[in-house]
Amino acid sequence: MATSAATEQASGPAQATEPEILHSGRASLISVVFAWLLRITLRPLIAVGAATSALAIRLGPAGIEMWPVWTSLLRFTDWDGPFARPPRGTEIERVRLPACDAELIRAPGVQAGGPVVLYFHGGGYVACGIASHRRLAAQISRAAGASVFNVGYRLLPRSAIMLAIEDGVAAYRKVLDDGIGSERIVFAGDSAGGGLSFLVAAATRDAGLPMPAGIVGISPWAEIDPATKLGHPNARRDAVVPVKTLSFIVDKLISKGDALGALLSPVNLDLHGFPPTLIHAGTAEVLALDARNLADRLAGAGVPVTLKLWQGQVHDFQLIGLGRLPEARQAIDEIGAFVGRVTA
16 A cells, blocks of 8 residues: 555655565567567667657758657557457547546456556657557456556657656546545556656655555666666667667757756656555566666665566567567566555
8 A cells, every 4th residue: 555645754754675576487488589579670670760860850950840750650659550459348438638648448347446557658758659558558457457547648759758747647636536546546657658657656746646556667767868778788689679769869859958857767756655666677678777776766765666577578578579478468467466456
């Protein structure tokens, strides 16, 4: 159960602890082959997209915003293709928030009025959306026996990350206004959305709202500054995320030549009073470094945190490998169990 501000003031700050670190078994053969295929397909595609965009920004007219390019990119990455479609019988209710769209998703058999997972999709703050993550949301709904509120928050470069945080807070207010108590709500997200989950939690606390019952970070982008990741051994072998792409997003779309705001990185937040947290990361991804640092920071603030390291798994394998990898199904089941435990 989440620790309230009043309880913390009465009993004093929680004592620093150590994160609980769990390790999966050996990677399945299919996941090894899958990682190799991603390395020769998806990773180069992402790298070329970032390089092309950087060149266009550098050589284009002064002040060019590239809206047509980014709109096309978003449409491509948020495609509701066959791999993103939820299981038959999934209920999807479209919701309009003040500045963005969202969906309330319930897997077959999940009843309204129960726990809610407030979900923030990944995509480096520049891509993907509610369609690309609809199937993952439905599978989390199935595993947790909960509704999933899938938030299509505003993206770079048109909207700053602070506006994405505002969208997250607005989504949380919506769920609370619908009569769901904070003790039955869990924040969750993958990659950039995993980091956003913690940013939104801090913003809700600053707004005087109660903390959710828990937070789930799937390969969270917890340290926006890519400098610490450039020399990491996984920077070369990450099958999905080229570190130079992170540098492009940060330099050209977030900081734009100004100093990078420290509080855009969850590892720099005041994490005291945060609720129990589950973090998943693959050992073959560069954001494993972020996952470990965030788990240490949470534990140092007295937050109960479990870090599960998945042997040989790639970045966001729960999403990319959904329906293909046994590890993806197992990870989602563990996330569902965590949601059920903290909202019980």
